[in-house]
Amino acid sequence: MFSVTRRELLWLSSSGLLARHAFGTEGPQNLSYPLRTIDGSITPPKLFFVRDHFDQPEISIESWSIRIEGQVSHPYELSFSDLVELPSKKIEAVLECAGNAANGSAVSNGLWEGVPLAVLLERAQPNANASFVMLEGADSGKLFEDRSSLPYSQIVPLEKCREDSSLIAYKLNDLLLPKRNGFPARALFPGWYGMDSVKWLKRIVILGAQDRNSNFQQSGMDRLYNRTRHVSNDVKITRVSSVQVKSSVAWPNDKTKLPAGKYSVWGFAWTGAGSVRDVALSIDAGKTWDSARLEKQSNPHSWVRWNYSWQAKPGEYVLMSRASDGNGNRQPIERDPARKDGYELNWCVPIHVSVR
């Protein structure tokens, strides 16, 4: 979930605000794998992307617990045994880093199992003024030089946490979560970018509407994951949350040279709003578009694999894929020039292919 873009990283470094530890070479992992290595539509755990802010914590399943507290009548703690023996739910869902490049591979699709977060929250009996939920991981460090070393945390509206699909997940593809993906339990908010799906979950704090001094603010996390839009002289800053409709060409790669022939161009498409409705492919840099085939019906939360049968004749081509979702959202051809942040990078990326 390390989603600071190169531009943002440069800004943070030059401003002297970025703590070295947070992005040092020793600890935080930043791993992703080409989408073309995925067979079928489920990402195997070893190919699941990883974005960390801090060192991965050492957690023993025997002593781990999660505490639910804050604006509640009945704070409590759950052990691993308590958690996995609660009724659970399975969801196939895509997880994408908010800073995933336009044709990047910091996106994965897994079969998750966990306990609905709503169940855990209701057991704690939230007070009438409960409005937000802070999720805190066992990983910690300094995000900025001028801030203390604090646990990784995110704040999510209570309403989102109460959705059926919001889970405290402990399994990925029918096995316990791998350590690097949040073992033994993590939050999962299908349809939202990955940073809110806090890994190595240790604490859930229910906050009131006016609670503004949590670890989230104190660590400086509120300065990251914001949409920054410049319009005239005005700067609008809003929180990034819902995944934007997007498709990615898994094969061929950019600058590929191919002998003339018949090929299956393929990739994945996903959205945070409903399901993918269609994917179109252009071989002439977006001048004309043709429908790609979705390999199965698209479901909410998960990605769908698509392919396009291409009879490639000698020549130079610029391939682009473009997805639309059921809510009427369509991938933009280009990045909105008013955007000055490095998130929601979902424009159609040109893939140059030379056919001989």
Next chain:
Amino acid sequence: MSAFGKDSAHQVGLLFLLLCSAAMHGQDCAQPGLNPQERLSRFRDLDIRAQSAMQQKRFAEAVQLYREATCLAPESPRGLYGLGVAQAASGDFLSARESLRKADHIQPTSPLPLAMEVRINYSLNDIDALKANLREEAERFPRDAQLHALLARFLAEKKLMVLALAESLRAQRAGSADSDSKVQLAILENAAGAYEDAIRNATAVEKQSEVLSALRASAAGVAGLSYESTGQREEAIAHLQEAIRLDSSRENSYLALADLFEQGQKYPEAVSLLEEGRKNIPSSSTILLPLGADLIRIEKYQEGIDVLRELLRRDPGREQAYLSIADASRKMGNTAQELEALQALSRRKPDYPMIHVLTARAMLNTNPVDYAKVLEELAAAERMAPTDPDVFYLRGKVYAATGRSPEAITALKRSIDLRPLEPSPYYQLARLYQKAGKSELAKEQFDRLKVLEAAPSN
């Protein structure tokens, strides 16, 4: 059923009380005129007969007998538990669950009805209800280590590894801390993916010199497997070696260690290890397959074939062994032996994937080649896999060798269509065009071949 302590004075007293209570509540049962002592005696008789019926697997009869018993004593937990077990054994899981719930309600101090309900809910595939049972057991019997260990074992048998792990952790917390249960916990942690915990528990037992070698070997093996899963290969090798040193009669340790050597392409080490395993466990057939394959990998073809033939004598169903023999034979240039192995596999499993393509390919190396038979094999291969590019590639080669150029061109083009990134058909096609004097077309194919060779990562 013995869990209700049938011989204890306390239990007899309890039964008596329950039977007295039944005398007041059981008016609808047709047992007129029995005094409490007679009821108790009748109940015991029914109970003994029902147990006997259960032992002899006459479950319907056992259900009937327990029904009579519970009719006499509707609030006897023993009768209801027996009835539940008999109903479950006869496949009536819903009634069984109801009987057990009644038993549990009447005697909440016993964990057994709930534990039995776990089994029933598993049979009903009602995992949410099963989890509810586990939660209730945890709440009511948090200190009963034996109960949680028992549940863990059952859940592990049913491959519900995460729930088994949860119960095993509860058993540990309740005081089940002996080496054996620590290793069991480590096994579950490894199976469920909690590798660091598995390593910690397993290595703790592995180091205990006073513990039995066999248990320490198990612990070392688990530690090795968990280290492997976390990518720590050297540690994994060290622990698996220790597992073998502690107990040389476990084939899994040899297999796991050999697999690690193979992953590191250390085939001579794998061979030497598996030879040692073969010597220590002569009855193991499982060791022979990797041993044969690894001997072939280090080019000891005939030795590999001999080992694999021994395996097939013991277990002719090991399909991979036929393929490995064929592979070794091809490398030795012994096409007849290669064909013999492939045909043996084909006889055994006619629909084995790619068997006809492999056979056709081998047949092309015979001298003289029986092209008609090769085409027959390819036709069979096409029936099994109509879009297998190898079928068309080999067919193209056959047609090219028999002077049927137009058909060869069609077949090779089809192969290219199906797998455009494979270089071989382009080369064959180019050669065909060359022979036919069509130099422009030949050049086009050679150019495409060059494009492919320049970008092997396509």
